[in-house]
Amino acid sequence: MTSNLFPSKSLAALALLSLARLSAHAQVEITDPPEGHNFGKVPLNATYATQYFSVFNRGNAAVQLGAVASSGAAVVTCAGLGCPVVAQGDFKIPQGSDGCSNATLQPSQGCSTLVSFSPSAPGSRISQLVVRSRDGASLATYMMHGTGTSQPLDCVLDWAEKTFPQMLTTPTGTATVSPFHARCYANGTLCLGADTAVPTFDQPSVYLYQTQPTPSVQRLGYLATFAEAAQCRP
Incomplete structure (x- = not known):
């Protein structure tokens, strides 16, 4: 009978140890x-949008952190025009700016890591900042948001919304719908965009896309003409 008690005690000890570790992890x-x-509206490939993210250990035991990184895994988003795009590569930790990866946090101790948002395409971009333990378990996550702007298109669209507020509701x-960068209004019944997604021999033009009464695309003129009217600067 004595020998049968040891496995139970060992299992109990392991369970308590696991609970202690989970408790410590849960406090990160x-x-x-x-x-x-939100990182806000940022021109494509700009690098000035940065933010420090602070990680804090509220538990009563030391926690050994693993990697802190941008991750698109398990990010749930909608499907359709104008929905955020999961773009983990747009949210980067600049070299020499990671103060949390592989750090050991004592109780009531924290660290900070700098994240830069540099959009590679127009529209709403999202990713998760994931703080992991040394064994790879996720300890804490933070959803990161930012918007890439395509100049002068976004400037023209902002101007158009102010000029025609009753129509462009x-x-x-802004999203890429090849070959257009477009923004839709009135629940998607009409969209404005420009053919700036792919190189063309002619300069970019602005187009109106309507779904009602029948789907149609109408060229409105050159993007440069609208940019001049809206006083958009590069």
């Missing part, structure tokens, strides 16, 4: 920036 939080932070984010 990304405390800064506040929830809902409930806009979606």
Whole structure:
């Protein structure tokens, strides 16, 4: 009977140890920036949009962190024009700016890692900042948001919305619908965009796409002409 007790004690000890580890892990939080932070509208490939993310150990035991990185895994988004695009590569940790990966956080101790948002395409872009343990388990996550802007198209579209507020209602984010960069209005019944997604021999033009009464595409003129009218600067 004595020999049968040892496995139970060993299992109990392992269970307590696992609970202690989970408890410590559960106390790791990304405390800064506040929830809902957005990198905002940033021109394509610009590198000035940065934000420090702070990781804090609220537990009563030391926690050994593993990698801190941008990840598109398990990010759920909608499907359709104007929906955010999962773009983990647009959210980068600049070299020498990671103060959290592989750090050991004592109770009530924190660290910070700088993240840069550099959009590679127009429209709403999202990814997750994931803080992992040394064994690869996810300890904390933070959803990151930013919007890539295509100049002068986004400037022209912003100007058009202000000029025709009754017609261009409930806009979606700018998105790529090859060969156009477009933004839709009125629940997708009409879209404005320019053929800036692919190189063309002619200069980019602005197009109106309507789904009602029948789908149609109408060229409105050169993008440069609209940019001049809207006083958009490169």
